[in-house]
Amino acid sequence: MSARLSSVSTFSQIAREHFDKFLECEAQLNKIKISLLNDSLDDFQGKISVLEQAIGKHGVVVIVFAGMALDAYIYDYAARNLSDSFVRKYLDKLDIVSKWVIVPRLITGQEIQRNSRGFQLLVQLVKQRNNIVHSKSIGLEASRKEEILETYGDFHKKFPAVVREAIDTLDTLAVAMKTIDPNELTSLYFGTE
Numbered sequence: 001m002s003a004r005l006s007s008v009s010t011f012s013q014i015a016r017e018h019f020d021k022f023l024e025c026e027a028q029l030n031k032i033k034i035s036l037l038n039d040s041l042d043d044f045q046g047k048i049s050v051l052e053q054a055i056g057k058h059g060v061v062v063i064v065f066a067g068m069a070l071d072a073y074i075y076d077y078a079a080r081n082l083s084d085s086f087v088r089k090y091l092d093k094l095d096i097v098s099k100w101v102i103v104p105r106l107i108t109g110q111e112i113q114r115n116s117r118g119f120q121l122l123v124q125l126v127k128q129r130n131n132i133v134h135s136k137s138i139g140l141e142a143s144r145k146e147e148i149l150e151t152y153g154d155f156h157k158k159f160p161a162v163v164r165e166a167i168d169t170l171d172t173l174a175v176a177m178k179t180i181d182p183n184e185l186t187s188l189y190f191g192t193e
Contacts, residue, residue: 170190
């Protein structure tokens with residue numbers, strides 16, 4: 001097998017670095033919220049807004065780069081084991097979830113179980129990444145105000161969990177791949193131990 005150049009570890013590292021920043025901002029915001037029990041909201045409104053924006057930005061980076069790492073990894077894994085030309089010709093146009101089902105099976109005869117937590121996390125991560133990367137504007141008609149507020153309010157509440165799940169997806173799929181292919185050095189790609 002010849003040496004290869006891949007961005008998997010870089011993408012994973014970026015996701016993890018921004019996850020750390022996400023957690024730092026979240027902790028700072030929680031401290032402020034606790035302080036609000038004794039102080040006025042006016043004293044902290046600007047800082048809250050800055051931290052909420054930072055949490056959103058870091059969270060988006062985590063989700064997008066975790067998805068990129070998983071997509072780059074499964075392509076690289078396939079190319080290392082099957083050949084670049086085979087992957088380009090027969091696998092590259094598949095969506096990422098399909099690649100994660102088919103590639104391990106082609107190489108090892110085993111697959112990521114579709115009812116496993118790792119697979120479910122992958123499906124959700126790809127959905128969230130696609131929502132971010134292919135974001136669409138929406139009309140703000142008065143007749144849809146409650147629907148829009150409910151949708152965005154629901155997403156805002158779930159966002160911290162979605163960001164955590166993005167990192168969990170990297171870790172869970174690294175373990176799953178190591179289980180399927182014990183010779184695979186997933187820690188080099190995903191920064192796991």
